[in-house]
Amino acid sequence: MIPILWSQLLSKERYLGAAAPPPVVWVMLVIFALFELAFWAASRGIGPIQDLRWEVYKLLAFFDLYFEGVRQGMIVPWNFWTSFVTYAFLHGGLLHLAMNGVFFLSVGGMLARVIGPVRFLILFVVTSITGAPVSYTHLTLPTKR
Helix, strand or coil: CCCCCHHHHHCHHHHCHHHCCCHHHHHHHHHHHHHHHHHHHHHCCCCCCCCHHHHHHHHHCCCHHHHHHHHCCCCCCCHHHHHHHHHHHCCCCHHHHHHHHHHHHHHHHHHHHHHCHHHHHHHHHHHHHHHHHHHHHHHHCCCCC
């Protein structure tokens, strides 16, 4: 049996090793968490805006109402166009963030290691942009029975 030193047993490399998500994944997760932390604090009366979640969602979330307006040729607020990316940073609560965070760290970490941080960010933006209209059409178009 090979003796294990305490320093080896307690080292972060033993637990994280090569499988540790790259910094880009951790930074993105921290951004996700900061949004949710701000929403949580505001809901408990910390800060000037009580309903911070709704105020931020109005600016950053993807609303199918605006999408339908664009389809009908109407003028929509400028933030509709940025919401194709910004909605991906928002979550529906701490549980939603925790579940997505675990998945993001495991799969996103693996993917970022394989394709690199710049390609990972590009992939994140592209999938966010395509995910919004795909979600809209999937959730709102009638299905045949």
